[in-house]
Amino acid sequence: MNGIVDEIIMQLPQKADYVSLVRLTASGIASRTGFDIDTIEDIKVAISEVCNKIISYNHEQCNEHYKITFKLFPNKFKVLFNVTNHLARNMFEGEEGNFAKLIISSLMDEFTVRCDGDCTITMGKNLGDYPNE
Amino acid sequence: MFELIINNSTDNGRLSLILKGEVDISSAPEFKSRLYEAVGEGDKDIELFCDELTYIDSTGLGILVGALKRVKKNDCNVYIYQLKENIRKLFRITGLERVFILEEIA
Incomplete structure (x- = not known):
């Protein structure tokens, strides 16, 4: 995680109404990092997929919030979601879950789910040909 | 926001739909x-x-896919026209490019 430039944290209600706001924010941050329009579109799609799964899974807890952390590096961009272990194990199940997983892993350079108690979903996109850390 | 325009009385007997805008978890x-x-x-x-x-x-x-499953029961199909490249990419990634019939021009 060396070389981090800026960190932006969003905390949102678990409501579908705000996913477009996440897309808009992700678009602005990715643009500032220097990605081209097509890559920004890919990043928006991938981030939305995780938001969708969090909201769908917790649809009875719409008064709860979830947190998205954007980490900006000189040559890359990372997005982190903190979710419960139970959610991480179930969010990519079923037909739509499988579509989401395929979409995220194809569009992003990095896609990991790490669990230590709760889980962190990390997605990363490199700028140009710079390798993953 | 999305817009779905439905034409159920086409000359070719198909159900014709125009889908515009954004289909996301909200819509x-x-x-x-x-x-x-x-x-x-x-x-x-x-x-x-x-x-x-x-x-x-x-x-x-x-x-x-749900709509496709319904029509497949009757040996019918779903023809999708004029997808933008960024959306066509999602059909490719998910394998749906081979499930639906994707065409450029009707």
């Missing part, structure tokens, strides 16, 4: 309800024009 419930109502028992081929569809996520793709 998906209404999209699903309007699409499945239009598809009914699924006894017609569906043609879906998407040249003004700017965004669709896995929820929306799942809804389209």
